[in-house]
Amino acid sequence: MSTPTDPAVADSPKTASAGAFPDGSGVSGEPLLSVRGLKVHFPIRKGVLLQRVIGHVRAVDGVDLDVGRGMTYGLVGESGCGKSTLGKAVLRLVEPTAGTVRFNGADVGGQSPESMRRLRRHMQMIFQDPLASLNPRQSVESVLSEPLRTHGFAGNRSRRVRELLDLVGLPAGAAARYPHEFSGGQRQRVGIARAIALNPELIIADEPVSALDVSIQAQIVNLLEDLQDQLGLTYVVVAHDLAVVRHVSDVIGVMYLGALVEEAPSDELYAQPLHPYTIALMSAIPIPDPEVEERRRRILLTGDLPSPVDVPPGCRFHTRCPFRQPTRCAEESPDLREMRPGRKVACHWAEEIAAGTIRAAASAHDPTATEVGTPSS
Amino acid sequence: MSLSQAETVAVVPEETGGSLGREAWRRLRRNPVAIAGAILVVLFVALALLAPWLAPYPPDKPVGQVTPTSIPGPSAEHWFGLDDLGRDEFTRVLWGARWSLIIGVVSLLLGMAGGFLLGLLAGAFGGWVDSVVMRLVDMVLSVPGLLFAIGIAAMLGSGLDAVMIAIAVVNVPIFARLLRGQMLAQRRSDYVLAATSVGVRRRRIVFGHILPNSLTPVIVQGTLTLATAIVDAAGLAFLGLSSNDPSIPEWGRMLADTQRYLSSAPLLAVFPGLAIVIAALGFTLLGESLREALDPKYRR
Numbered sequence: 001m002s003t004p005t006d007p008a009v010a011d012s013p014k015t016a017s018a019g020a021f022p023d024g025s026g027v028s029g030e031p032l033l034s035v036r037g038l039k040v041h042f043p044i045r046k047g048v049l050l051q052r053v054i055g056h057v058r059a060v061d062g063v064d065l066d067v068g069r070g071m072t073y074g075l076v077g078e079s080g081c082g083k084s085t086l087g088k089a090v091l092r093l094v095e096p097t098a099g100t101v102r103f104n105g106a107d108v109g110g111q112s113p114e115s116m117r118r119l120r121r122h123m124q125m126i127f128q129d130p131l132a133s134l135n136p137r138q139s140v141e142s143v144l145s146e147p148l149r150t151h152g153f154a155g156n157r158s159r160r161v162r163e164l165l166d167l168v169g170l171p172a173g174a175a176a177r178y179p180h181e182f183s184g185g186q187r188q189r190v191g192i193a194r195a196i197a198l199n200p201e202l203i204i205a206d207e208p209v210s211a212l213d214v215s216i217q218a219q220i221v222n223l224l225e226d227l228q229d230q231l232g233l234t235y236v237v238v239a240h241d242l243a244v245v246r247h248v249s250d251v252i253g254v255m256y257l258g259a260l261v262e263e264a265p266s267d268e269l270y271a272q273p274l275h276p277y278t279i280a281l282m283s284a285i286p287i288p289d290p291e292v293e294e295r296r297r298r299i300l301l302t303g304d305l306p307s308p309v310d311v312p313p314g315c316r317f318h319t320r321c322p323f324r325q326p327t328r329c330a331e332e333s334p335d336l337r338e339m340r341p342g343r344k345v346a347c348h349w350a351e352e353i354a355a356g357t358i359r360a361a362a363s364a365h366d367p368t369a370t371e372v373g374t375p376s377s
Numbered sequence: 378m379s380l381s382q383a384e385t386v387a388v389v390p391e392e393t394g395g396s397l398g399r400e401a402w403r404r405l406r407r408n409p410v411a412i413a414g415a416i417l418v419v420l421f422v423a424l425a426l427l428a429p430w431l432a433p434y435p436p437d438k439p440v441g442q443v444t445p446t447s448i449p450g451p452s453a454e455h456w457f458g459l460d461d462l463g464r465d466e467f468t469r470v471l472w473g474a475r476w477s478l479i480i481g482v483v484s485l486l487l488g489m490a491g492g493f494l495l496g497l498l499a500g501a502f503g504g505w506v507d508s509v510v511m512r513l514v515d516m517v518l519s520v521p522g523l524l525f526a527i528g529i530a531a532m533l534g535s536g537l538d539a540v541m542i543a544i545a546v547v548n549v550p551i552f553a554r555l556l557r558g559q560m561l562a563q564r565r566s567d568y569v570l571a572a573t574s575v576g577v578r579r580r581r582i583v584f585g586h587i588l589p590n591s592l593t594p595v596i597v598q599g600t601l602t603l604a605t606a607i608v609d610a611a612g613l614a615f616l617g618l619s620s621n622d623p624s625i626p627e628w629g630r631m632l633a634d635t636q637r638y639l640s641s642a643p644l645l646a647v648f649p650g651l652a653i654v655i656a657a658l659g660f661t662l663l664g665e666s667l668r669e670a671l672d673p674k675y676r677r
Contacts, residue, residue: 093570120576133567137589147575180400194575 030105031066032234033090033202038063038099040082040089044309058308059085061258061316062099064336067251069201072228072235074249074266076242076281078305082258083238084128087204090236091123092116103202121151124195128207130187134179140165140190141175147197164193167230168223185216189223196227204236209244221248242285246270254278257316258308260336263344274345274354276323299360315348322360323353404670411666417659425474432468437624439463448642457648460631461638462623466645469626470652476627477656480541481606487545488606489599492552499553500560500591501583511557514550522547526609530618537620540613544606555598559591566590593671600664604657611653628653 040060045051059082067073075083088094090101092108101108103123111119127133134143144161153160162172168189179187188208195203208224209217221244227233239245245252245266252269254262254277262275273279280299287293301320306312312319318329328348336346352358405411424431434440434455441449443463450458457466499510517525526543533539563569564587572582613619614629623634628649635645 088570091574093574117576117578120574123574125571125574127567127571129567133571135568135572135586135590138586146572146577150575150577150581191571194571198575 032069032104033065033067033236034102035063035065035090036100036102038086038089038101039097040085040094041097055309058082058258058311060089060096061308061311063255063258063260065253065260065263067202067234067236069234070228070232071250072237072248074245074252075236075238075255076240076245076252077255079240080305080308081255082308083240083255084206086255087125087206087236087238091120091125091204093125118151121147121198122200123202123204124198124200126188126191126195126203126205126208129211130184130191131179133191134187136179139176139178140170143179143190144175144193144197147194151198160197164197167196167227168193183216184212185220188212188216188220192220192223192227196231196233199231200233202234202236204238206238207240208237210239210241217244224248242281254281257306257311259316259346260344261317261346263336265342268343272354274339274343274350275317275347276321276353276360277317279353280322315346323349323358324361325349325358401667401670405666408666408670410662411670414659414662414664414666417655418663421474421656421659422478424471425478428471428475432465432471434465434468436464436468436472436626440465445638446641448638448645450642450644458642458644460645461634461642466648469631470628470648472626473628473631473649473652474656476537476625477607477610477653480537480544480610480627481603484541484544484606484610485548485599485603487541488548488602489552489595491545491549492554493556493595495549495553496556496560497588499557500564500587503561503564507557510553514553517546517550518554522605523609523612526613527616527618530613535618535621537625540610540619543613543618544609547609548602548606551602552595552598556591556595559594560587563587563590594668597664597668597671600660600667604660604664607660608653608657611649 038060039058039062041056041058043053044055044057046054061082063086065073075086077083085094089096090108092101092111096109099109103119106119108116108119138146141158141161144164145157148157148160158175161175165172165174170186170189170193174182174186174190179190182190188211192208205224209220212220224235224237225248228235235248237245237248249266252264252266253260254269254275256277262269262273262278264274269278270282273282280301283297283299287296299322301322303320306316306319312330314328314330314332315321315334318324321329324330325348332348334346334348336344339345339350347353349358439462441455441459441463443449443459443461445461448459448461449455452458455465455467457470460466460469495510495514499507520528526547529543529546530539533542560583569582569586572586577585610619611627611629611632614627615633617630617633619625619627619630623630631649632646635642635649638645
């Protein structure tokens with residue numbers, strides 16, 4: 001059977017999008033994914049019979065981002081900063097409270113259930129815990145053929161399943177096996193195979209390697225990169241591991257307490273972080289050179305991550321910021337602004353910090369370090 | 378469970394693999410408690426099914442002479458002796474197993490079916506459907522089970538149907554709450570999210586993913602409920618809420634009937650009492666070890 005007769009293959013992402021969105025938007029230079037003002041607030045209820053809403057967990061609190069076709073957008077931040085929720089809200093696996101998500105020009109939030117179901121074909125997810133993301137009662141064959149069946153794949157399903165297994169580097173014999181019979185890395189390969197089964201354009205990978213052994217992580221990261229090259233995928237990679245994100249991402253967004261605080265091309269972000277939070281994050285990465293490591297200046301953040309129920313007024317980072325200033329920080333919420341082309345930062349004082357005219361407060365950094373500023377570039 | 382036991386369990390499943398069910402079966406076979414429970418259950422069911430052929434005498438006709446003061450005890454002809462009406466006690470205990478099994482199974486199936494429907498509704502739809510169903514369940518559960526069963530049986534008038542319906546109604550909320558809780562937990566799991574993100578339809582998600590992964594505790598609960606159903610049926614019969622027909626040998630009723638002769642023929646209370654205990658014990662042991670075998674916490 002020749003490949004072009006397979007509908008799922010012939011119906012390539014590009015043609016599918018052109019057909020699905022006849023206005024032609026999104027086909028040219030527009031970003032594949034465009035998120036504006038996205039908010040996900042979870043109500044906190046109290047009471048048995050008449051449940052009153054007593055507050056909101058502001059998991060995602062107004063995020064704008066654009067992801068170009070074929071790119072990898074890395075989303076980093078502490079656990080609990082809302083990065084996973086953001087990923088799920090983009091796919092509408094969690095219903096957003098406000099904001100818009102445009103995928104290929106189509107408003108994801110405005111889709112009817114059935115058209116949403118069809119749209120899902122083009123945007124898939126890879127989960128953090130590969131075991132939890134697989135139904136324990138489903139054989140791999142069933143896991144992988146389910147998306148094909150759901151979307152009326154007309155070709156030979158079991159042939160396609162074997163093709164998928166081959167793509168993710170699993171033997172054909174894996175099809176008859178059950179999730180608990182695999183190792184963590186193999187399970188994640190099954191999860192990846194499911195995600196690419198429908199030839200999607202966008203894949204949101206939620207901590208794709210953090211549940212795996214370090215030795216396996218590199219294999220999975222490489223697999224994701226190979227698949228991106230072969231299938232022309234666009235990734236949003238959610239992770240807390242800065243090394244993984246740096247390795248795979250073209251653009252990195254740093255999240256803090258439900259909002260983006262900095263966005264920059266991967267290399268530039270690592271070379272010169274602009275937001276105080278990013279500076280602190282970067283200073284925590286050990287450098288594999290004893291001499292440099294010895295002289296490395298570290299900034300230790302004091303205090304805990306504030307509760308997303310009670311987001312600090314003004315700049316959401318000001319309660320922990322080592323560069324906090326007496327004015328503006330506690331009162332005025334900074335917008336994510338473009339400081340220079342390609343570099344967005346949500347800090348009132350980013351220019352001064354970059355220029356070295358504002359230094360970190362003494363109490364907030366490593367006592368052995370005498371001076372903390374921006375790493376010299 | 379001791380650590381060493383847990384470890385031996387952990388190693389075994391890896392050898393040959395297979396579906397979850399096969400692994401559970403393997404664990405079950407290695408558990409002596411499960412074997413004991415299974416033997417008791419098989420014995421009980423076999424005796425119940427084969428009672429008409431095994432019983433040496435008719436269950437409803439006097440086969441010997443008795444007076445209220447002299448009730449013959451166990452002998453070679455009558456293993457368990459004669460009851461107060463001169464009937465063979467061994468025969469009646471055997472037939473009693475048959476009635477216990479019928480009442481237990483029918484009331485279990487009715488209760489499970491009702492609970493399954495309500496739990497499925499609540500678990501599949503959530504929202505206000507869930508709230509309504511669960512408040513109903515809370516209401517029923519707030520009344521002690523046996524008391525509630527007595528009330529229903531009394532309302533329906535005595536008879537075997539009344540007993541079965543009463544026990545079933547008491548069990549409906551238990552199954553409903555169990556299934557609903559399981560389904561809600563599964564609904565939030567990653568593989569359900571994954572199925573949603575792949576575009577699987579809602580109905581298929583409920584019946585193909587959520588429900589199959591929610592059934593295990595229901596099956597376990599069913600086994601355990603069979604034990605309580607047998608005890609409850611005996612209890613209701615003891616209170617005179619079961620069939621009025623004295624020719625039906627029902628363990629609870631046999632216990633009640635022999636009360637007056639407790640001093641002269643105490644064994645007449647012991648045999649049906651023991652039978653109830655053994656039957657209930659068998660299902661309880663089997664149910665508990667099923668729970669252990671199927672519980673993912675014991676896996677790995």
